Amino acid sequence: MIRFYNGLTLESAGLTENEVWVDGSAIRYVGLAREDMPAFEREVDLKGDLLIPGFKNAHTHSAMTFLRSAADDLPLQEWLEKQVFPREAKLTAESVAAFTKVAFLEYLAGGVTACFDMYYQPDAFVQVAKDWGFRAVMCESLTFGDDPGRVYDRYEKYNNMGPFVGYRLGFHAEYTNGLDTFRTVAEAAHHFKAPVWCHNSETKKETDECIARHGTTPTRLFEDMGLFEYGGGGYHCVYFTPEDMDIFARHGCYAVVNACSNAKLASGVFPLRLAVEKGVKLAVGTDGSASNNALDMFREMYLINVLAKLRESDAAAGDPALVLSAAVSGGARAMGLSDCDSIAAGKQADIVRIDMHKPNMRPVNNVVKNLIYSGNPSNVRMTMIAGRVLYEDGAFFVGEDVEDVYREAEKYTRQIVD
Amino acid sequence: MIRFYNGLTLESAGLTENEVWVDGSAIRYVGLAREDMPAFEREVDLKGDLLIPGFKNAHTHSAMTFLRSAADDLPLQEWLEKQVFPREAKLTAESVAAFTKVAFLEYLAGGVTACFDMYYQPDAFVQVAKDWGFRAVMCESLTFGDDPGRVYDRYEKYNNMGPFVGYRLGFHAEYTNGLDTFRTVAEAAHHFKAPVWCHNSETKKETDECIARHGTTPTRLFEDMGLFEYGGGGYHCVYFTPEDMDIFARHGCYAVVNACSNAKLASGVFPLRLAVEKGVKLAVGTDGSASNNALDMFREMYLINVLAKLRESDAAAGDPALVLSAAVSGGARAMGLSDCDSIAAGKQADIVRIDMHKPNMRPVNNVVKNLIYSGNPSNVRMTMIAGRVLYEDGAFFVGEDVEDVYREAEKYTRQIVD
Numbered sequence: 155m156i157r158f159y160n161g162l163t164l165e166s167a168g169l170t171e172n173e174v175w176v177d178g179s180a181i182r183y184v185g186l187a188r189e190d191m192p193a194f195e196r197e198v199d200l201k202g203d204l205l206i207p208g209f210k211n212a213h214t215h216s217a218m219t220f221l222r223s224a225a226d227d228l229p230l231q232e233w234l235e236k237q238v239f240p241r242e243a244k245l246t247a248e249s250v251a252a253f254t255k256v257a258f259l260e261y262l263a264g265g266v267t268a269c270f271d272m273y274y275q276p277d278a279f280v281q282v283a284k285d286w287g288f289r290a291v292m293c294e295s296l297t298f299g300d301d302p303g304r305v306y307d308r309y310e311k312y313n314n315m316g317p318f319v320g321y322r323l324g325f326h327a328e329y330t331n332g333l334d335t336f337r338t339v340a341e342a343a344h345h346f347k348a349p350v351w352c353h354n355s356e357t358k359k360e361t362d363e364c365i366a367r368h369g370t371t372p373t374r375l376f377e378d379m380g381l382f383e384y385g386g387g388g389y390h391c392v393y394f395t396p397e398d399m400d401i402f403a404r405h406g407c408y409a410v411v412n413a414c415s416n417a418k419l420a421s422g423v424f425p426l427r428l429a430v431e432k433g434v435k436l437a438v439g440t441d442g443s444a445s446n447n448a449l450d451m452f453r454e455m456y457l458i459n460v461l462a463k464l465r466e467s468d469a470a471a472g473d474p475a476l477v478l479s480a481a482v483s484g485g486a487r488a489m490g491l492s493d494c495d496s497i498a499a500g501k502q503a504d505i506v507r508i509d510m511h512k513p514n515m516r517p518v519n520n521v522v523k524n525l526i527y528s529g530n531p532s533n534v535r536m537t538m539i540a541g542r543v544l545y546e547d548g549a550f551f552v553g554e555d556v557e558d559v560y561r562e563a564e565k566y567t568r569q570i571v572d
Numbered sequence: 573m574i575r576f577y578n579g580l581t582l583e584s585a586g587l588t589e590n591e592v593w594v595d596g597s598a599i600r601y602v603g604l605a606r607e608d609m610p611a612f613e614r615e616v617d618l619k620g621d622l623l624i625p626g627f628k629n630a631h632t633h634s635a636m637t638f639l640r641s642a643a644d645d646l647p648l649q650e651w652l653e654k655q656v657f658p659r660e661a662k663l664t665a666e667s668v669a670a671f672t673k674v675a676f677l678e679y680l681a682g683g684v685t686a687c688f689d690m691y692y693q694p695d696a697f698v699q700v701a702k703d704w705g706f707r708a709v710m711c712e713s714l715t716f717g718d719d720p721g722r723v724y725d726r727y728e729k730y731n732n733m734g735p736f737v738g739y740r741l742g743f744h745a746e747y748t749n750g751l752d753t754f755r756t757v758a759e760a761a762h763h764f765k766a767p768v769w770c771h772n773s774e775t776k777k778e779t780d781e782c783i784a785r786h787g788t789t790p791t792r793l794f795e796d797m798g799l800f801e802y803g804g805g806g807y808h809c810v811y812f813t814p815e816d817m818d819i820f821a822r823h824g825c826y827a828v829v830n831a832c833s834n835a836k837l838a839s840g841v842f843p844l845r846l847a848v849e850k851g852v853k854l855a856v857g858t859d860g861s862a863s864n865n866a867l868d869m870f871r872e873m874y875l876i877n878v879l880a881k882l883r884e885s886d887a888a889a890g891d892p893a894l895v896l897s898a899a900v901s902g903g904a905r906a907m908g909l910s911d912c913d914s915i916a917a918g919k920q921a922d923i924v925r926i927d928m929h930k931p932n933m934r935p936v937n938n939v940v941k942n943l944i945y946s947g948n949p950s951n952v953r954m955t956m957i958a959g960r961v962l963y964e965d966g967a968f969f970v971g972e973d974v975e976d977v978y979r980e981a982e983k984y985t986r987q988i989v990d
Contacts, residue, residue, distance in 0.1 A: 223941035513677035
């Protein structure tokens with residue numbers, strides 16, 4: 155058993171000075187020091203540092219690290235059609251595994267303990283997750299040309315691969331699929347009583363074209379087709395109307411905010427104030443490194459808040475506590491990892507130690523606002539998943555040499571990008 | 573002499589594989605390895621890491637660390653009048669020194685080697701700079717009630733305090749001064765042949781009120797009064813008109829961009845594309861921790877670029893190489909530290925080592941874009957000022973225990989904020 159003491163703990167009800175004891179993969183105890191202390195394998199004196207639930211990156215394309223800084227500052231269509239699609243066509247199982255590992259290292263160094271991924275080569279991807287012990291939930295990525303019937307086999311296969319792998323029904327987006335796909339996925343949702351996910355209203359063009367094509371927004375189209383009977387959600391949701399928000403709220407769907415990607419691609423700014431007014435559940439994601447380019451949940455949380463202020467022309471807009479909760483808890487629930495959503499006895503031990511002894515965290519007037527407005531990955535001292543320390547004090551414990559990971563990724567990148 | 577080798581160096585003309593040799597406070601040699609190697613005190617194998625000139629934080633109020641996370645998410649006027657001004661009235665020399673030290677630690681951990689500061693208690697502030705060996709240039713902060721004549725004594729005094737301290741003529745802003753102050757400062761500018769600085773066009777309200785009061789924008793008013801005869805510049809410059817940009821370009825004035833502060837206070841977005849079209853010189857600053865809240869030049873550079881994209885609704889807007897140059901070189905020249913503006917023989921050794929072995933820097937498709945779009949302070953391995961290593965691998969070498977610095981800052985913060 156591992157004991158963390160002499161620090162702060164972010165629990166669902168707020169900050170406490172409780173200790174946290176981890177036993178195997180789970181949290182055994184959260185509370186004050188007791189008379190009847192068990193024998194501990196390791197006792198960590200936090201020296202005032204903060205424990206938080208790990209960040210859940212609720213929308214990403216992890217293996218896109220190979221396109222980091224390879225195709226920036228271009229108009230959206232040119233970027234997709236000339237820089238992204240032709241290169242993605244060259245991906246193999248080996249290269250996806252190599253690129254995924256770089257992303258997982260970045261997640262660990264930034265306090266991310268789970269990702270909700272959508273990409274190619276799912277077998278190669280989940281193998282890395284299993285080998286390293288990183289929580290990876292995949293969203294089905296159906297697009298034109300794919301057989302939508304594959305969701306049945308995949309659902310069974312990937313949801314029975316143990317604690318680090320999951321699979322959720324979905325498809326890429328409205329504009330990359332026809333009604334037949336939506337019908338098949340809706341049937342599967344009813345069959346499995348499962349939520350459905352996709353990119354939704356990321357750009358104005360996409361949203362306008364859906365209205366021209368189907369006479370309604372993507373969100374209402376999906377609701378009309380019965381896709382949200384068991385919940386689910388959307389990635390981006392930048393051009394959501396008040397009615398779209400109502401639909402999401404009614405079905406308990408999650409809007410996953412991708413502020414950095416939407417900014418870098420000049421897509422727009424998520425209407426945070428509207429979403430909060432409408433009671434829509436929120437999660438936070440980085441999107442892939444091609445459009446971000448970092449996989450940094452601190453920067454996402456920061457940007458969601460300050461862009462809300464710019465969008466509303468109101469310095470009082472934004473809500474740091476709510477955005478932090480979305481990043482650590484909302485994301486977990488969105489992905490179906492409700493046993494990883496908080497620091498509480500019985501929950502999985504997916505825990506991050508935040509270094510409060512770095513100058514950007516001082517003085518301490520408000521811990522949560524320090525995290526949101528001043529925090530960055532240099533504040534992550536330790537990342538634990540399922541009770542295992544995978545990152546601590548700059549070192550990775552993933553069973554592979556980091557330099558080997560970089561070498562492989564560089565090799566495949568040069569083959570694809572140059 | 574210290575030798576850095578086996579890495580990359582960001583020189584004015586671009587990236588090279590040159591070595592850098594540092595002798596005393598200056599750079600002795602930048603070039604390939606040679607036959608006639610001198611004896612080195614220390615040889616640093618960079619292992620592929622990158623050397624860049626230190627970031628120059630070209631607008632800040634360093635000692636405002638005491639208000640970090642103390643007063644966020646409020647409308648601007650309420651923030652200033654209820655949270656900031658009454659607390660600043662309680663500042664003393666001792667507390668300003670303590671708060672300044674926290675800021676300097678954050679600068680060092682983030683690769684910042686010089687700051688252009690405007691605040692209270694200048695003697696306390698410059699003492700920290702001298703004691704630690706951190707480059708601090710002060711901008712005069714004249715406001716209603718101050719004697720503008722003080723600029724003469726201060727100019728002589730602070731510009732003769734050695735290599736780590738400087739003083740530039742200026743005043744707080746148009747809306748906090750009368751015409752008499754501008755006349756006095758203009759006379760001083762002519763007397764010393766010196767540039768003039770101030771906050772300029774930060775908010776729409778301030779700009780509109782100047783037009784109502786004086787019939788012209790702050791920038792044209794300042795030009796009309798002869799304040800820019802020897803250059804200078806402005807902080808923020810969010811509401812600059814095309815004519816204001818022309819005026820700045822004509823006088824070689826610098827616009828210091830403060831993207832994070834302008835976003836958090838919902839002030840607006842700097843018109844980067846217009847400034848570049850008009851040929852205005854640029855520098856980058858964080859503003860103070862009350863309105864940012866981090867003192868993080870990576871986040872500033874990132875935000876300047878992505879906000880330019882959102883402002884123009886064009887993913888091709890922004891210019892990472894130009895913004896990086898503004899942050900490391902433009903700022904130095906703006907502050908009058910032209911001997912600290914680049915890595916070249918004869919220049920001051922103000923150098924930062926960027927860790928290219930962190931996952932957010934991999935793979936390496938484009939080093940500059942990695943820095944701007946993926947970089948964060950965890951990538952700073954070493955910060956050197958005037959040939960002295962003040963920060964390396966998480967440790968500070970400033971002649972004081974960091975925990976003592978934090979304790980003092982917390983003590984004074986509690987006295988003022990609570």
